[in-house]
Each structure stands twice: as structure tokens, then as C-alpha cells.
Amino acid sequence: MKPYYWESQHGNFGDDLNLWLWDFLLPGFREVHPDVLLVGVGTVLTKTLLPEEGRKLVLGSGFGYGVLPDMRNQSLWDIRCVRGPLTAGKVGVAEHLGIVDPAVLVADMPEFANQPKRYSCAFVPHWESAVAGLWPVVCATAGMHYIDPRGEAKDVIREIAQSELIVAESMHGAILADAFRVPWVAVSTSANINSFKWQDWAATLGVEHRPRRIPISTRAEAIIKGARFWGVDYDGATFAGTGEAAVAVAQAAPRRGLRHAAKQMLAAPSTLALWQASRAEPQLSTDARLSERKDRLYAVLEDVRRDYF
Template sequence: MKLVFFRGKVPNFGDELNLHVWPALLPKGFLDDDASELFVGIGSIIGDHLDPAARKFVMGSGYAGYMGLPDVHDGSWDIRFVRGPNTARTLGIDPGLSICDSAVLLRAMDLPERDESVGIAFMPHYETLERGDWAQACRLAGMTLIDATDPVEKVLSQIQGARLLITEAMHGAIVADALRTPWIGARPIYGGHHKKWFDWSGALDLDVRLNPLKPSSVLEYYISRTGRGGALGKVGRFSASPLAALPNRILTQIAAQHLQAMARLEPQLSDDPKIVEVTERARDAVDAFVASRRAVA
């Protein structure tokens, strides 16, 4: 059974969690390279891009509209649980299968030592890192930048150690919530990433608040105004040119001031009993799946 998850040009924390969580929780040798059976794990990876001939086992994944909507009733899907009620409703499956994003299973694992030096941190979406100057914005704001493309162990250590996490990356919020680090949601500058937050938070009965970010570059300003998130041609080239140095610097300063203001907002956490409940339900679903596979082996 082959583990499948999204991999782009750079590693992304939420997706790379698959390589941290599943080898730790599944029996040794459970996952292999047999693509006739697919283990569909953490991320918004439910879609019609997956091999229609393969048997697909879904363990806490979500549907966010990045790919076409699959027919999960065609006999090739075995859905053990999904990220949230929006995914369940969109797929037309039992609402009871809406448990939580499977990254919550970090609560059932040994974790790296927390980094106590972090203080207040900001974690942008990995795409945002290359579109703006958030490293400088964080320096100006007196915050730690958590880079979603860094190794998973480092990011986990930083999230655990943070006094407060402001996060545009959804899995920053998911992991912070699971590990009980207070967090403040930042509405992704690119609008295509918004609705999946409400899928996850719906599973936790959490009224998530997404607060707007200020763009830190001309390119991000353009994206925020137009909603475009793909190839950005002339605007991207201009934003990286010497001509844009001054407006970029001004925008970065404004973004830093806005981060400082965001840090004074009321942070969020799901209820303690609810996070315990969904962790237990997710763990039970994984254990039941492993037992079912052993029974037919």
C-alpha cells in the first residue's frame, strides 16, 4: 500500500507530516510502493487525479476543490474518516465520518523537544514565503518566522515552544491546536486557500476567526486585490525588480506593524474535551483499519 500526499517544488510542513505521522503509527512494513492500493493521508488530496483503478483508503484527508470531485461511491474508495463536515457533505458520505484532520494524531506520538526561545511566531503559507518578505516583516515585528518549508521536526519544536502562533498556514493552526499552543488565524492572502479552514474547524465545533493580513510586497498586494494565485508574469517580475524596492519596503513595514497588532488579538483553541475526543476517534479509526487489513492478510 503506497502513501500518497501532495509534493510541490518545495517541501511543505502540512504535507510532509505524512512522512512523520504514518511511519510512527502504522506497523513496520505496512506502507510500501504497491500503487494498486493507495493510503490517502494528511492534506487536501481527495480528488479525481488519483488512479481510478487503485483501491483508495482515506485517513483524515480533505477535499478543497484543488482537483476535480471524484465519485467516491464507485467501489474503489474506502473512507475511514475525513477532515471535516464540508468534505463529508461535498463527497456525499456519512457525516459521522467527519472526525478531524489526521494531523491531530501528533497528540498520540513522541514529539521533539520544544524550542523555548520562539516567543511570538508567525507562520505564513509556504507559497507566501516566496511572494513577500516575511522574514524582514517578522524581524521588524520582533517575532520568530516559522518557515513551512523547514524540516518537520524543527517546525514541531517551534510550534510547541511558541507563546503564541499567528498562522496563515492551516496546518500551523491544526498542529498548534492539537498541541495546545494558542493561535490566531490569518486569512490566506490567496483566496483559494480559505474554505478548507472551515472544514477542519467544523469538525472541532470551533468558530474559527480568520484575520486579514497586510501584503508585504507589490506581488502580494496584487494577489490580494485580484485573487490571482498562479503565474503572475509581469507583476512578479516587477515586484522583484529594483523599481519595486521602495514600495516593497513600505509594504513590509506596514505588514510588520499589522502583525504586531494581530498579536494583541484574542487567540483561539478548541475545547480540551473536544480535542481529546477527536484524537481518540481518529486513533480508533486507524487501529480498526490496521486490524481489518491483518484479518484479510
């Protein structure tokens, strides 16, 4: 088998973890059934991504973008489970097959066990935000650790596990935080956020997707997202409506000198909102609910071993 995942040109840890997770969950899977594509972690059940030809084994994938491929031919599609009940409904399989995102099993890998806590609070943005945003500066001003989702997947995951609280715009930032029993707060910088996939996963663990809105940090980020950057009037080099936010940020964040003063002022609304999010009531699924979902997923994997190995 060959693992299929969406590969961002910038890198995205939530997709890139497919490169090694399945070797842990299904050792030797690469040596059997070379004609089968293992479709695993990610919002990849869309016609534009998956090849039409060849057999697919679906293990925990989600829907959320575009149009579903024709998955009615059972000789080509072996759907063992999907991310959640919303995907199950779209695909047309039984709701109980919407188990959980397989990324939760990363926390069971020995190499991630017993991670020391190094960060009191960390922010994991969506990869699009990381590409064009000012989030490292925003986090520094707000007194938070910045985790770049484009980094090497295992490094990103360790930093999540080493945090005491995660503020997540990245869905897999929240998924991994929950898996490592790290409380998390969901945020969004765009009205175009894909709430379907968040709600799909959240329903499996009995949590809610109620993101706090965080202003976009740069004009370039707004261009990428097709959104308006309301904080800065570039033409007049003046600030629109950021005075109170700037004062509040200055009072709340640690003093860090003047070298980043201009950038800090530019992103003052983003900084204040992110700082406020870090002090909001976090969420965490119950131990019992997470354990029950993992047990069900492991049972599916055992069936796959029996049928394919």
C-alpha cells in the same frame, strides 16, 4: 501500502509530514497491500491529483479544490474518515465520519514530547507567502519569530510546539498549534483564501475560522496570488498610505538599526497588521473536544489494523 500526499516543489510541512506520520500510526503499513494507496493528511480529494486506477484507503483527507473524483466504487475507495463534516457532505458519507485532520496525532509522537518554550510569538505563513513575501523581515520588525512552512517538517513542528502563541496563515500551522495546546490566531493575506478547508477542520474542534486580514508584503507575492499590492507605488518610488503605519511600527517594534530600514518601510502595513494580530484574542479548542476527536480517530485506525494487517 504507499502514502499519498501532495508534494510541493518548494516543500510544505503540512503535506510532507505524511512521509513519517503513518509509520507511527500504522507501523508496518508499507509491507501490506502494495496495491493500496493510503490517502491521508491534506486537501487532496480532487480529481486532478489522485490517480484514477488502483485502490485507495482514505484516512482524514479533505476536499477544498477542484472537482471530487468518482468515489462511488467501494471496491476501489475505502473511506474510513475525512477531515471534517464539510468534506463528508461533499463526498456523500455520514457526517460522523468527518472526524478531524490526522495531523493532530503528531502531538502524540514521543519525539515531540515536552518541547521547551523558546518563542513568545511566532508566525507561520502559507507556503505561497513564504515563496515571494518579505515575512522574515516583517517578523523581525514586529518582534516575532518566523517559521518557514517550507522547512523540514519535523523542524517546523518543533518550532510550533516551542511557541507560546502562533499566528497562522498556514492551516496546518493552526492545526499543529492547537494539537500542542498552543493558542493561535488565524490571518490571511489574500481574499482568495480557501475558507472551506479551514471551516471543515474548525467544525470538528468547535473553533471558528475568523482570519484577520494582513496586507501582502511584496509585489511578487501579489503576482503569485493574483492580488493587488496596495502599499507601494513602484513607478514613483513613493509610499501610498503607509505613513501612519510606518510610525506605529517604529514605535511598537524593537529598534534593530538601519540596515533593514528600506525593507521595513516597504512592508510597514504588513508589519503593523501582523503585530496587531499577535495581540488579538487567540483561540484554542477545549481539551475534552480534542481528546474526543483523537479517540475517535484512533478507533478508526484500530479498525484499519484489523482489516488490513
